[in-house]
Amino acid sequence: MKILFRLLALALLPLLAACAGTPPRTDGGDRPVPLLLISIDGYRHDYLDRGFSPVLASLARDGVRATSMQPSFPSLTFPNHYTLVTGLRPDHHGIVHNTMEDPQLGHFDLKDRKAVSDGRWWDEATPLWVSADRHGVKTATMFWPGTEADIHGMHPDHWRPYDGKVTADQRVDQVLAWLDLPPAQRPGFLTLYFDAVDHAGHDAGPDSPQVNQALRDTDEALGRLVAGLKQRGLFDRINFIVVSDHGMATVPPGHVVLLDDLLPLDRVDLVTAGVLAGINPKPGTDFAAIEARMEQPHPHMQCWDKSRVPARLHYGHNPRVPQLLCLADVGWTLSTRGYIGEHGAMRGKRTRGEHGYDNADPRMGALFVAHGPAFERGVVHPAFPNVDVYPLMAHLLHIVPERNDGDYRQVEDMLVPAAR
Numbered sequence: 001m002k003i004l005f006r007l008l009a010l011a012l013l014p015l016l017a018a019c020a021g022t023p024p025r026t027d028g029g030d031r032p033v034p035l036l037l038i039s040i041d042g043y044r045h046d047y048l049d050r051g052f053s054p055v056l057a058s059l060a061r062d063g064v065r066a067t068s069m070q071p072s073f074p075s076l077t078f079p080n081h082y083t084l085v086t087g088l089r090p091d092h093h094g095i096v097h098n099t100m101e102d103p104q105l106g107h108f109d110l111k112d113r114k115a116v117s118d119g120r121w122w123d124e125a126t127p128l129w130v131s132a133d134r135h136g137v138k139t140a141t142m143f144w145p146g147t148e149a150d151i152h153g154m155h156p157d158h159w160r161p162y163d164g165k166v167t168a169d170q171r172v173d174q175v176l177a178w179l180d181l182p183p184a185q186r187p188g189f190l191t192l193y194f195d196a197v198d199h200a201g202h203d204a205g206p207d208s209p210q211v212n213q214a215l216r217d218t219d220e221a222l223g224r225l226v227a228g229l230k231q232r233g234l235f236d237r238i239n240f241i242v243v244s245d246h247g248m249a250t251v252p253p254g255h256v257v258l259l260d261d262l263l264p265l266d267r268v269d270l271v272t273a274g275v276l277a278g279i280n281p282k283p284g285t286d287f288a289a290i291e292a293r294m295e296q297p298h299p300h301m302q303c304w305d306k307s308r309v310p311a312r313l314h315y316g317h318n319p320r321v322p323q324l325l326c327l328a329d330v331g332w333t334l335s336t337r338g339y340i341g342e343h344g345a346m347r348g349k350r351t352r353g354e355h356g357y358d359n360a361d362p363r364m365g366a367l368f369v370a371h372g373p374a375f376e377r378g379v380v381h382p383a384f385p386n387v388d389v390y391p392l393m394a395h396l397l398h399i400v401p402e403r404n405d406g407d408y409r410q411v412e413d414m415l416v417p418a419a420r
Ligand code: AMP
Pocket: 041, 076, 077, 078, 098, 110, 111, 116, 143, 144, 145, 146, 162, 164, 195, 198, 199
């Protein structure tokens, strides 16, 4: 009897759910509701309360917002974008910095097209678009680090090579055009990427009118997206997750540590400087002595041999992480006289704001807003680490997640019961 009752309840569940206004899990056919992952690079979590993002604020009001989302260390663009789509911390997915060296592959820099589109840098992990494709879900990416590379033999079904000159409106229109494709080609997982807020944050600092203007401009583009979706009757039939990769901290003028004064630069290989410097020995260098000196307390930075990085940063095991790491205190940067001489004008302009710092610092806190039929309405979720976004997305797409560092159970309560 009990079993019969259960079966009856199960059979009636969809009907009851429909009566209660429970949103659809599929697009009407047997495909899951499309999922659109939007990144606003450098959007610090508290920017949302400035009043310059009305569209985003209304998505948050009618959906879920996290008080903050903790980026993974280092709080840089490429490492965190890849974390969001793999659920792995940078040490585990291999994109350990925007600039890095690999014993076999040589040098990687986010501005180096050839490296960025070489799958060998990326294939320590399997990004969501590859898994989606394997599960028969079509994918389309309007920019996202990694999408230009052939990873495990696969690109997204639709993608564009990164070009910062493509306007925010053009990016939105491309996403809408992909959603207009005939059902067989229509993507079930899409990404959309905006960079104006990050640029303004670097150029003028997080508290500048320039950042506020970039917030307005980006929000207008989101408004165009929402209007386009409403026009198509899609707005309530798509799940959005709007995130950022990291926040932004003010760097006052002159807050530069000159590594020349601390290190014999001719005897080491400085892989990166900026917020997180990476240093490897040149052959024949007594590196232990250099490390011992660098690891002494310093007023504006802290250095560790990669084996001694604090465990909470989850960093240092990957062979691509340089032997010695120096992390600037928040609001400081690390540079050299040669670099400032060469790039002085440009660098001077780009150091009013920085990120890459300790991911526990609240100024590095990122944005998380989600909206759509799968999400609760009007929920403010406590802060959580960005590795949890991946298992959440895999769940929404009905995809078996790859091994990852995230935990779906920590974010499950963002979903309406029928979508859990
Ligand atoms: P950073 O502030 O150094 O972490 O770098 C962020 C910058 O990387 C952004 O402002 C973009 O201009 C750039 N960027 C974002 N995505 C890509 C990409 N797929 N390929 C190359 N550059 C990118």
